[in-house]
Amino acid sequence: MTTVIEPGYADLPRLISLMTGDEKHSAAAESTLDVLWVLYDRVLDITPDNFREAGRDRFLLSKGHGPMAYYAVLTVKGFISEAELPTWSDPVSRLGYHPDRRRIPGVEISSGSLGHGLPIALGTAFGLRARGLTDAKVVTLVGDAELDEGSNHEAIVVAARAGLENLTTVVVDNQSSTRGWPGGIARRFAVEGWETRTVSGRDHGELYDAFTTAHPGRPLAVVAVVEPKG
Numbered sequence: 417m418t419t420v421i422e423p424g425y426a427d428l429p430r431l432i433s434l435m436t437g438d439e440k441h442s443a444a445a446e447s448t449l450d451v452l453w454v455l456y457d458r459v460l461d462i463t464p465d466n467f468r469e470a471g472r473d474r475f476l477l478s479k480g481h482g483p484m485a486y487y488a489v490l491t492v493k494g495f496i497s498e499a500e501l502p503t504w505s506d507p508v509s510r511l512g513y514h515p516d517r518r519r520i521p522g523v524e525i526s527s528g529s530l531g532h533g534l535p536i537a538l539g540t541a542f543g544l545r546a547r548g549l550t551d552a553k554v555v556t557l558v559g560d561a562e563l564d565e566g567s568n569h570e571a572i573v574v575a576a577r578a579g580l581e582n583l584t585t586v587v588v589d590n591q592s593s594t595r596g597w598p599g600g601i602a603r604r605f606a607v608e609g610w611e612t613r614t615v616s617g618r619d620h621g622e623l624y625d626a627f628t629t630a631h632p633g634r635p636l637a638v639v640a641v642v643e644p645k646g
Contacts, residue, residue, distance in 0.1 A: 423491075424457075424492065425453050425457070427488075427492055428449060428453065428488045428489065431488035431491055431498065432445060432449075432484045432485060432488045434498070434501040435484045435488075435501050435504045435505075435511075437504075437505055438484070438505065438513055442482070443482070443645050444479060444481055444559070445482040445485040445486075446485065447559075447588050447590045447617070447643075447645070448477075448479060449485040449488075449489075450618050450619075450620060450640075451557060451586055451617055451640050452486060452489045452557070453489055454627070455475060455555060455586075455627065456489050456493055457493075458620075459553075459624065459627045459628060460473040460475055460553060460555065461473045461553075462475060462493075463493070463494070464494050464495055464521065464522065467495075467521065470547070471551065472552060473553040473555070474537075474540055474552065474555070475524060475555050475556075475557075476524050476536055476554070476556040476557070477515060477524075477525070477556075478527055478530070478531075478533020478534060478536075478556050478558045478559075479527075479530075479533070479558055479562065479588065480514045480515050480525075480526075480527030480529075480533075481530075483511075483513070483514065483528075486515060487515075490520070490521075490523075493522070495520070495521045495522035496511070496520065496522070513528070514527060515527060515528075530561070530562045530565050531562060531565025531567040531568055532567070533556040533557070534556050534567075534568045534571045534572070535567050536556075537554050537556035538575050538580070538583065540554050541575070541635075542580070545580070550581075551582070552582060553582055553584065554582055554583050554584070555584045555585075556583075556584075557588065558587055558588070559587070559588055559592065560587055560588065560589040560593045560601060561592045561593040563587065563593065563597065563601065563604065564593060564595050569604075572604065572605055572610070575635045576605075576608045576609030576610050576634065577609070579633050580635045581631065581632060581635065583635040584627065584635065584637075584638065585610075585635070585636070585637050585638070586638045586639075587601055587638070587639045587640065588617055588640050588642060589601055589617070589641045589642065590642050590643065590644055590645040592645040600639075601614075602637065606637075609634060610634055610635050610637045611634045611635070611636045612636075612638075613626040613629075613636070613637070613638050614638075614639040615638065615639070615641070616640070616642075617640030617641050617642040618642060626638045
């Protein structure tokens, strides 16, 4: 009898290694790997079978300029085929240097231009509220340097004032921001009324607890600290 072993977290480095040609953004991919895995494996209800259902959870990768880890996780979870990875970024490939929601199953937004993910997530959460689908989670992943974009700060203010409990922003902090924030990244959200949690971006248990512990009446910001860029 042949035992079939389902792909998992241990397969991600090999899958990422199949995608070459955008090494300058390898740090962007590696910094998000564990956060993406915990979200897709243990937190979010997003599958190839339910991806078009209205009540599904949503994940929005704002940090889309380094999508290799994202593609690897989508591969393990059955959205795309491993055979597509070696030809990523080719003219005929649907896997580009930035993810395209029109071409890749499981991708909610086309991203890579910084500062878009959190405002879109805010609008998504408002839309779900208007339809009475408040149990559906909306999670967006941004980079620490991305918080320099003014559009993010406007979204931070509005989300807290509206009490969007189903909205989570995870900030992967690899210390690449040129300006930073007085008191740290978490304070940028806390002063506006968000629930905030700062954890290791490599510790799966800490990440899971941060994402799943209740935060009634407030949006959640999780700061996932990883090794410094470079």
